[in-house]
Amino acid sequence: MKKIIFLFFVPLLLWGAAYDATLLQIGAKIFPKVALMEKGTQERIQSTVNFMIVAPPTNKESARLLSEMIQRQYGGLLSDYSLTFSIISMREALEIKNTHGFILLMEAEDSMLPLLLEHAHRNKILTFCFDPALLQKGADVSLYIGRSVKPYINLTTLKQVPFTFEYGFLKLSQPY
Numbered sequence: 001m002k003k004i005i006f007l008f009f010v011p012l013l014l015w016g017a018a019y020d021a022t023l024l025q026i027g028a029k030i031f032p033k034v035a036l037m038e039k040g041t042q043e044r045i046q047s048t049v050n051f052m053i054v055a056p057p058t059n060k061e062s063a064r065l066l067s068e069m070i071q072r073q074y075g076g077l078l079s080d081y082s083l084t085f086s087i088i089s090m091r092e093a094l095e096i097k098n099t100h101g102f103i104l105l106m107e108a109e110d111s112m113l114p115l116l117l118e119h120a121h122r123n124k125i126l127t128f129c130f131d132p133a134l135l136q137k138g139a140d141v142s143l144y145i146g147r148s149v150k151p152y153i154n155l156t157t158l159k160q161v162p163f164t165f166e167y168g169f170l171k172l173s174q175p176y
Contacts, residue, residue, distance in 0.1 A: 019062040019105065023130055026149055027103070028069035031128045032078050034141055034151060035101050039164040040124055045100065048082040054093045054116065055105040063087040063105050094119050101126040108133035121161045135176050142176070150174045 035041050035049060051070075055063035067085045074083050090112045093102060102120055104127055106113065117138040120127045127139040135142040135154050140163065142152040153165070153173045165173075 019059070019066075019130060021065065023143070023145070024062065024066045025069050026143060026145070027128070027130060028066060028073050030143065030149070030151060031101065031103060031141070032070065032074060032083060034128070034165075034169065035126055036079060037166045037169040038126060039166070040162075041100050041126060044124070045081055048084055049078050050099040051083070051085045051101045051103060052093060052096060052099050053085060053087045053103045053105060054090055055087060056090065056107075056110070059105040060087065066103065066105070090116055096125075097123045099125055101128055104129040104134055104139060106134070107131075108137055113137055121157070124161065124163075126163065132176070144174045152176045 032049065032051065035051070053063040053066055064087065067087060070083070070085055076083055088096070090106065090110070093116055094112075102116070102125055104113075104116075108131060113134070114137070117127060119125075121138075126141065128141045129135060129139040130143060132142055132152065135152055138154065138157055140154055140157050140161075142154075144150045144152045151169070151173045153170070153175060155175050157163075158165070
């Protein structure tokens with residue numbers, strides 16, 4: 001009996017979603033809109049807003065789910081622009097320079113995180129996450145979920161990178 005239970009749970013541990021579906025749904029609604037609220041990002045958009053979901057193999061299912069949620073939410077259109085999403089590995093992300101945002105579905109302890117954040121900031125790519133520990137390590141925007149949902153913004157990073165958000169967004173956000 002123990003073997004049957006063990007065999008049932010192993011696939012769930014290896015391939016199950018590591019992120020809560022409700023949290024992913026909130027991120028799917030908020031993150032693309034936040035990109036349009038940053039002045040430099042908005043200026044770099046030509047006809048398509050490109051996002052990359054950066055995930056290790058253990059979070060690929062969560063990345064796929066998030067991508068589907070964003071597609072359902074926006075139907076491939078964000079404001080007057082096309083909206084595209086790709087799921088990539090951390091190594092692939094280090095090669096990408098022309099994208100508008102990285103959504104990080106990774107652990108704060110990942111050894112490649114500092115390289116990835118440095119690469120993103122050098123190339124003026126916004127970084128979004130669901131984990132305050134990633135925000136502490138240098139990601140730009142996370143989510144605060146309490147009585148209400150608010151974006152957390154990393155003020156230290158905003159000063160270093162010079163991302164310039166609209167005043168209304170800054171007023172709604174929770175500084176970190």
